[in-house]
Amino acid sequence: MESIARAFQNNSAFRALCRPFANTWVNLAGYRRLGLRYDDLLREETPVIQEAISRLNREEIDTRNYRHRRAFQLSLSHSELPRSEWTKPEEDYKYLQPLIEEVSLEQNEREAFNSMKFVRK
Secondary structure, three states, X not given: OHHHHHHHHHOHHHHHHHHHHHHHHHHHHOOHHHOOOHHHHOOOOXXXXXXXXXXXXXXXXXXXXXXXXXXXXXXXXXXXXXXXXXXXXXXXXXXOHHHHHHHHHHHHHHHHHHOOOXXXX
């Protein structure tokens, strides 16, 4: 199943076909209207994401907290940012995803190492 998913992801014709729907979906989600990025929406309760967030540099943590607080305040007041302050598509990059993948690989490696069975000769 994973190979089928990779085939679709690597197929440029399929991606070109899905891109208009993806852009519409992102616009309907509304998180950019609050000044958030996609990685700001990930659940922080999981240990992998908590570890990834702890590996962010101080400036990125501060801007992430600022975006969260501003979005929360806008949500409470039932308002949105002015259109000029919305998160632009080029600003909505995955800043946390590489760290999540790194932490996940480390966890898998640790589990594989801890589950090794030693056989004495």
